[in-house]
Amino acid sequence: MKDTPSVIIIGAGPGGLAAALLLAHAGVKVRIIERLPRPGGRCSAIEEQGFRFDLGPTFFLYPLVLERIFRLIGRNLASDIPMVRLDPQYRLKFGEGGDLRCTPDMRQMAAEIAKYAPADAANLSKYLAENRHKMASFKPVLEQAFLSWKDLASWDLMKLLPILRPWRSVDSDLRRFFADQRTRLAFSFQAKYLGMSPFNCPSLFTILSFLEYEWGVHHPIGGCSAVSEGMARIAEEMGVTISLGEEVTALQFDGRRAMGVKTTHGEYQADKIVINADFARAMSRLVPDHLRRRWTNRKLAKKKYSCSTFMMYLGIEGLYDQLDHHTIYTSNDYTGNLADIEGRQRLTEDTSFYVQNAGVTDKTLAPAGHSTLYVLAPVAHQSEAINWKTEKARFRQQVFNQLPKIGLTDVERRIRFEKVITPADWEGNYEVFNGATFNLAHNLTQMLHLRPRNRFEDLESVYLVGGGTHPGSGLPVIYESARITSRLLLKDLGMNTGWLDEAEIPRPAV
């Protein structure tokens, strides 16, 4: 009898966990090896002194992708991992003055916009209709593998070009609907989910804000990390071995074919290896340079990477009931702030920032009478320009000085727990290349067949899953990468893949 095929997954991030669920369901023997003591990667939790924070993702968007994966393995996301749809989705506070409570109630949203830009409000429904069409047209592209330029050519791209407008950025595309910079900001700041500026981010990504309004901004109870933990629990129930606190130190090869891995605890063989660890970091750490053709260290160094994030996780005595679940402050000099992050590589005095006050929705995150504040400021990725050893304390204070701008006062006195993560920590403690928290940038020269491929092109028996491969960074597409990669891997093992393409159950927008 033929042995059960085996797969090692390096990393228990969202992509690794989703792939484990699908592969285990197909009958593959799966072992996940994770260097950190808990599952979830950048989507894991920090738990200290009764406070619980999401390390990274706090916006759970477009749950349909994970719902589909759960359905494919015979589970139900809604009952396994309860979540609530937020309304308002978030509040935007503009440095230049004014604010906007963004609600999925389109009538109310139009009224909000009309407060300062009546003409923009009238165009809201046009924006939504166009992006609904754009999403429907591009969705199949996000759901299939791009293994060579031929896959690209096989798409009727000529038909898609007028919809995608690759020559435009998110901001310039939105100008067709919205004249006021603040309205454009409300529908373009989401480029930051990819770690990019809306002025450089390809116009395709106007679909990000559309997805929020069409399908909701959700908060899983316990945070986004609860989704990772739920997936890990189910994976183990399905027979997946998850080895935490064990680091892969090298891939083992016979020629170009990967045969197994060496770890801090031993050696393991498998038929296939799936890399979920940060792509550029894993390549430069785990695979000898001479075995790579397209993604050599020299080429990796030349690629464009996303921005990074300066993080503060604050356990607070008391509650901030007046503060929304999500609040985003945009710098008075928004374009200058973006130029500091992407070009000049320096810290901005009036920095944009984001605060999550999840306690207004979820009482499980802090002891009674306490709450958690998650503060994120987008900053340049690691380079010699900013020395975080010397800048950390100063920038921390600078961000604290910004908090009253969203009405958040008297914070420092109430802190009972505090953790700060800088780009240097993302790189050093979390194995993120250049501390670029959202992976390789999503410019057109690093997307589709030009992104590292799901069946990794430089090696044999090696596959990628997560934000570093196609379709890209952000939870929904990361989960989708798991379906794409699992399909390729199972095909290569000669196993059935038809079930992975089972029709979606269409659901009307709520």
Ligand SMILES: Cc1cc2nc3c(=O)[nH]c(=O)nc-3n(C[C@H](O)[C@H](O)[C@H](O)COP(=O)(O)OP(=O)(O)OC[C@H]3O[C@@H](n4cnc5c(N)ncnc54)[C@H](O)[C@@H]3O)c2cc1C
């Ligand atoms: C601050 C921040 C905020 C974000 N906010 C959002 C958001 O609101 N919504 C959203 O959709 N997305 C968000 N993202 C982006 C993205 O969804 C997450 O980063 C996501 O966790 C990336 O998933 P991944 O599958 O690529 O793997 P990762 O989460 O990067 O996990 C990879 C895993 O591999 C492990 N690993 C690395 N090297 C080794 C090794 N040698 N041996 C063993 N294990 C190893 C790592 O420890 C890690 O656990 C955010 C990201 C960050 C950092």
